[in-house]
Amino acid sequence: MFKNNLKVAWRNLKSNKLFSGINIIGLSMGLTIVMLLFLFISHERSFDSMFPKKDRIQRVLLKTDGDFGFEIWATVPPVTALAMKEEVTNVESATRLLKHNFGRPASLRINNQNFTEDLFYWVDKELLTIFDVELVKGDAATALDRPGTVILSETAAQTYFNQENPVGQTIMVDNERELEVTGVYKDFPENSTLDAEIMASSNGYWFYDRKSWSNASFETYCLLKENVSIDATQTQIDQMLDANLAKENQWYSFGLQPLGKVHLYSASYGNSYTSRIGDINEVRNLTYLAILILLIACVNYMNLTTARSQKRSKEVGISKTLGASSESLVGRFYVETGLITAISIVLGVALTLLLLPSFNALTNQHLTLDLLLNPSFVLAALGVWLVTTLFSGLYPSMYLSRFMPKEILSPSLKRGKGNVVIRKGLVVMQFAASTALIVGVMVIYQQTQYIQNKNLGFAADNVMAVSIGGLRGEENKDALVQEFKNLSEVTAVSMVQGYPGMDVSGRTLKRKGTDEQGLNIQTNVTDASIVDALKLHLLAGSSLPKFKNEKDTLVEVVLNKKAIDYLGFSPEEAIGKEVYIGVPNTIVGVVDDFNYESLHQPIGAYAFHNSQSEGKSFMLVRFKSGNLGHTVAGLKSTFTRIVPNLDFNYSFLDQNIARMYAREKRAGQISIVFCLLAIFVAALGLFGLAAYTAEQRRKEIGIRKVLGASVGKISQMLSMDFAKLVLIALLIGFPLAYFSMENWLEGFAYRIDIQWWVFLLAGTIALGIALLTVSFQSIRAALTNPVKSLRTE
Known part of the structure; x- marks a missing residue:
């Protein structure tokens, strides 16, 4: 059968x-x-499904209080892992990861060659056992025991040492720390949250035994004991925090995140190092x-x-x-x-x-x-x-x-009519979905264009960020700045801790006097040229002083308007006032607000200062538009001549800003492609219904032709039936599209408003596609010989 x-x-x-x-x-x-x-x-x-102990591995999250906007961070203080191993009985082991220089590239010198590594981490040795990292060279049990040791991925070993065995070789990091290679591990797969190409031992590094409950910059993972309760572990962690930090100083709490949820459920979390x-x-x-x-x-x-x-x-x-x-x-x-x-x-x-x-x-x-x-x-x-x-x-x-x-x-x-109603209902459903997709694609495209074209409060075009994390000595830095400025294409050079779009240092801004609450503020170490390099709008005062004695303990600061509004001053009144940002600061200038973070976030308080508390990892070089290749070649030649022992590593600020919206751009591209495909597939369904209708009404069409109806009139009659279905689909699809897109736009602090013409255009497109699809069947039916249509079967 x-x-x-x-x-x-x-x-x-x-x-x-x-x-x-x-x-x-x-x-x-x-x-x-x-x-x-x-x-x-x-x-x-x-x-992260490849890790044998994945079901017991948890990432420790930090949840801020109201002063910091109830945010969730992927990093915690350095003492957290140490305290968990000692005080949380449900925890078997814990490990920390610190991306080199808080996420900055590492400058490497190997066998008299210069390299730059973006995925360089300082880690505790426990990471190797928690994640069961497999070494192809060296011993995982001892590879990171000693201070000054480092292990490489197979790819990194091939890149930096070619066919030579790297074990026993040395790597100079940032021209200040020599590390011995003690092992080579298998590359982490593409579907691993861990993305390190180089992992150096935290033993002997500055945070190794640091007992601080502040400076939340360390990704921390813990391995739970077998068959323990997550809720009970969370209670123990809360008790650990209470035992070590007074309630009035607790501006955060801890939470646990299963390893299996780290990749997909962390898009809104701050300070994550993984790429x-x-x-x-x-x-x-x-x-x-x-x-x-x-x-x-x-x-x-x-x-x-x-x-x-x-x-x-x-x-x-x-x-x-x-x-x-x-x-x-x-x-x-x-x-x-x-x-x-x-x-x-x-x-x-x-x-x-x-x-x-x-x-x-x-x-x-x-x-x-x-x-x-x-x-x-x-x-x-x-x-x-x-x-x-x-x-x-x-x-x-x-x-x-x-x-x-x-x-x-x-x-x-x-x-029966029921079958016809079902078929028409299915086509209405198809075009309602297609219409909603068309509206969604248009809104996503508009929002993406809005993000790309919005005035961010600074000029990101024609600015190069050159990594100088390995450059030692202020004289060398000043010499490089001067040589860059001597190039005819260069208009401004500023040394900075970080640039817009990059995490810098989080502190609390307080008014002078009895301000106990304060305001979260991002602080960025820089120099006098920052206003020119970023083309910031100076509202009052001036930029930071051009010259500052190393022994001068006075800290000058340039605040944005958001910070000044919190202090209760006008820009002019703020000049010369003293504020407290960790230490006393004197306000010398006020700049207009600018978007230093993604447009998903509202503008917060921001400060440029000249304290020696942090290092300057980048030079922002503003150059004239023109021959980009010539400009890059000139900067590289100058850099190599002044700093022969560092790799010339650079990026363009506008491209770095664009990368913050890579997810939205990808979503828009995927939506456009699959929206077109969905409309094509839906059009086939409409073609099917048109064929069915033409078959059902073939005798009616024959009679109308015998009575003198023209091809155009018959084609219009059949097409109008489908136009009605599409109009019904629009009435269903438009509300669905509006509410779903409004929900999506809520994720942006700066967003477009959905305009009425979007729905008009989407409806016109849907109706045009429908009429174009059915016109073939309508005209074909209208052209059929009525003798064939009326012949008795």
Whole structure:
């Protein structure tokens, strides 16, 4: 029976090439999208699954109080790990990670060559046992025991030492610390939160035995004992904090985050060092999109199959006359559906292989073809085939198998209104979803453009950030600044701790006197040229002094307007006033507010100062627009001549700012691509309904033509029916799009307002696509010879 049904299904496919082709194209497109999104979602959800103790590893989070805006940080004070190992009985071990110089690049000198490493971490030795880091050279038990030791990833070892064995070799870091290589470890996979290329021992480093409960700059992981309660552990951690820090000094509390949630549930957390942060909302949205597109593809199959009901009724009637049961006919139609979906799956896999490189470029991922051979993917593909077959074939098989033999003798096949309503309802659903997608894409694009074009309060274009973390001695720094300024293309040079878009130092701003609460403020060590380098708008006073004696303990500060407003001064009144930011500071200048963080965050208080408390890790070099290659070559030549033992490592400030919105840009690109594909698949469904309607009304059309109706009038009559469906879809899709996009925009402190014309344009596009889709069937039906339409069957 199955073999016979398969033969019948194959003959039907070949005898109806147009409908079969559209069915297969629609399903294969939908399945391709689902498979690509499945690969992406599976990769995102697989993070940190390779660590054997993953279920017991927790990251320690810091939750600030109201003075700091109730934020969650991924870093905690240095003493946290030490105290947890001693005082929290549920904790078996704990480890700290500090990205070199609080996230700045490390300057390396190896075998008389200069390098820059962005993924250099100082770590406790416990990290190797907690995460079961596998060493291919050296002994994991002792590799980081001694001060001044370091281990490299296989990639880093190859980069810095080629084929030479790095164990026993030395690395000079920032021209001040020599480290001995004691091991080489396997590269962390692409789906690992740990991304270190070099890990140096914290033993002997400045934070190793530091007992401070401030300076929250250290990512900390703890390994819980077997079968302990998370709630009980949290209680012990709270008790630990109370025992070591007085309540009035507790501006934060601690929380635990399972390792399995670090990647996807940390997008809104501050101070995270890892370069691999995902977003659970993005994964959820793409999951919903995959399900939606698959449903649209299945609905298309239903519409296209039932559109051929006139022809299939004869087959059913004859089969029933010859004794076929409804159950056997259901099986026959399911075999046909299964065959079509199987062909679509094969084509979908082929398209997935073909489009994977482009999808990787779109999502900035490194998904490989190996994932397609993964048992979970194979099982998922089989599951998708089964679900698609069952869902797609359910309505057509039940609908067609109910035909009665006597209906063959009827002059036309008449179906109940309920079936028509269902089909029209499904098309309304498709276009409601498509309309919502169109509106969503337009809003995302507008917000992305708004972010790119918004006046940030400073000029990020034509500014290069040159890393000078390894440059020692103020004389050397001053000499490099002077040589840069001598270049004709350079207009300003400023040494800074960090630049906009980068974390600097968090402190508390307090009014002089009895201000106990204070205001969270970001502080940045710099010099007098910062105003010119960033083109800040100076509201009152001046920039920092150009010259400052090393023995001068007076700290001058330039505050932004947000800070001045908190102090209760006008910009002019603030000049010369003393404020407390850790130590007394004298205000010498006030600049207008500028967006030093992502536009997701409102502008906070900010201060440029000339204290010696922190180092200056970058030079901001403003240059004239023109021959960029010539400018970069000149700066590199000058840098290499003045600082021969450092690598010339630079980035452009506007590109660094743009990277803060990489997630939004990626979401916008993915939305545009899959929105177009979803509309294409939905248009196929409308084509199916148009074919069905033309078939049902062919005698009516013939009669109208005999009575003198023109092709245009008949085409308009059929098209208007579909236009009504699209208008209903707009009424449903617009509210859905508005509320979902308003919810998305709430994540931005600075955002656009959704304009009325967005809905008008989206509706026009949807209506245009619908009319263009149905016009082919409408004109074809209107051009049919009425003799054929009216012939009695």
